[in-house]
Amino acid sequence: MQVISWDRLEFKDEQVGIKVLHENANAKEIQIIMPKESVMKEHKAPFDISVQVLKGEIEFSLENEIFKLKALDMIALSANVPHSLKALKDSIVRLSLAKADSITRVNAILKPL
Numbered sequence: 001m002q003v004i005s006w007d008r009l010e011f012k013d014e015q016v017g018i019k020v021l022h023e024n025a026n027a028k029e030i031q032i033i034m035p036k037e038s039v040m041k042e043h044k045a046p047f048d049i050s051v052q053v054l055k056g057e058i059e060f061s062l063e064n065e066i067f068k069l070k071a072l073d074m075i076a077l078s079a080n081v082p083h084s085l086k087a088l089k090d091s092i093v094r095l096s097l098a099k100a101d102s103i104t105r106v107n108a109i110l111k112p113l
Contacts, residue, residue: 004029006054011035011090016110020103030095030106034058034087042084043109047098050076056091060084 004021010033017033034040034056042061051060052074060067060075061084068088069075077083085093095106 006031006092006094014038016040018103018106018110023099026099028097028099028101028103030097030103032085032093032095034085034091034093036087036090038087040085040109042082044080044082045077045097045101046105047079047101048077049098049101050074050094050096051085052094052096054092054094056087056089058091058093059086059088061086 002022006021010017012035014035014037016035016038017031019031019033020028021031022029032040051069053069053071055071057068057070060069062075062077062081067075097106
């Protein structure tokens with residue numbers, strides 16, 4: 001058994017932080033720290049994902065729609081759906097990934113074009 005604390009973090013100016021907080025035989029739970037105005041550029045996931053805002057507020061862009069997600073809101077996506085995120089406030093986001101997905105792929109989203 002493991003107790004996981006999602007709120008141990010530091011917000012750095014517009015710098016998104018990603019950390020694996022738990023991994024089991026089927027999934028990975030990723031903490032994403034998004035300071036206000038930070039962005040995760042458009043990308044796709046090769047497997048289904050779930051994104052939940054634990055603190056703050058984000059704009060979640062999906063195709064031609066923008067969803068405002070507040071604390072405890074969650075969105076689930078099928079594989080290969082283009083999406084992006086922008087923090088409207090300092091935010092903590094929970095990303096649930098398939099075990100076969102890679103944290104390296106998620107980190108690559110943050111690299112400049």
